[in-house]
Amino acid sequence: DGGITQSPKYLFRKEGQNVTLSCEQNLNHDAMYWYRQDPGQGLRLIYYSQIVNDFQKGDIAEGYSVSREKKESFPLTVTSAQKNPTAFYLCASSGRTGGIDEQYFGPGTRLTVT
Amino acid sequence: GESVGLHLPTLSVQEGDNSIINCAYSNSASDYFIWYKQESGKGPQFIIDIRSNMDKRQGQRVTVLLNKTVKHLSLQIAATQPGDSAVYFCAEFLYNYGQNFVFGPGTRLSVLP
Numbered sequence: 001d002g003g004i005t006q007s008p009k010y011l012f013r014k015e016g017q018n019v020t021l022s023c024e025q026n027l028n029h030d031a032m033y034w035y036r037q038d039p040g041q042g043l044r045l046i047y048y049s050q051i052v053n054d055f056q057k058g059d060i061a062e063g064y065s066v067s068r069e070k071k072e073s074f075p076l077t078v079t080s081a082q083k084n085p086t087a088f089y090l091c092a093s094s095g096r097t098g099g100i101d102e103q104y105f106g107p108g109t110r111l112t113v114t
Numbered sequence: 115g116e117s118v119g120l121h122l123p124t125l126s127v128q129e130g131d132n133s134i135i136n137c138a139y140s141n142s143a144s145d146y147f148i149w150y151k152q153e154s155g156k157g158p159q160f161i162i163d164i165r166s167n168m169d170k171r172q173g174q175r176v177t178v179l180l181n182k183t184v185k186h187l188s189l190q191i192a193a194t195q196p197g198d199s200a201v202y203f204c205a206e207f208l209y210n211y212g213q214n215f216v217f218g219p220g221t222r223l224s225v226l227p
Contacts, residue, residue: 004157006157033214035217040122040219041219042203042216042217042218042219042220043158043203043217045214048214058214090157090158102148102160102163103148103160103205103215104160105150105157105158105159106157107156107157108155108156108157110155
């Protein structure tokens with residue numbers, strides 16, 4: 001999985017609870033990303049961070065929050081405000097090679113909220 | 115198992131045959147493209163990439179073709195094996211899109227014995 005770890009693999013929570021998904025990379029990449037994957041759809045960008053202590057909203061940021069206090073770590077919190085949180089969440093990091101960013105993905109976390 | 119990939123287009127091929135998976139991308143200004151393979155319950159794996167100044171690139175058993183005129187990308191897998199069964203999707207990179215990738219929904223490849 002290219003030096004990116006996500007934990008846990010499966011996560012179960014009750015509705016109304018916040019939950020934090022972990023993402024760590026040892027690739028020395030500056031940029032990190034969180035995507036959501038739902039059946040039959042392409043990956044959708046939640047948040048991304050190009051550098052430590054800075055992050056930007058993606059296409060579907062509502063109900064999510066992130067932090068980037070360390071280069072290696074980019075945790076995602078799914079808040080109770082997220083209306084449909086059950087999904088497969090993928091973290092990625094990217095490094096620049098020859099002027100182009102290549103993205104490497106973690107193994108994913110399957111979140112189920114009941 | 116992982117529910118990712120339900121309701122996707124499916125391509126079924128016989129083991130040993132060649133597979134061709136297609137992708138239509140959205141922006142004629144895209145600079146860079148990647149094909150990913152995603153097995154059930156796992157994160158996507160990089161297969162092969164191509165830059166917009168090329169129209170063909172070959173890897174081990176895989177070839178990517180880029181037709182910028184019709185904004186079409188294809189992935190050819192030679193001598194398809196059971197281990198190739200997965201969801202395949204393309205990603206386009208737009209420098210003006212916040213330095214981020216845009217992903218297609220994917221195609222499920224099923225290899226028949």
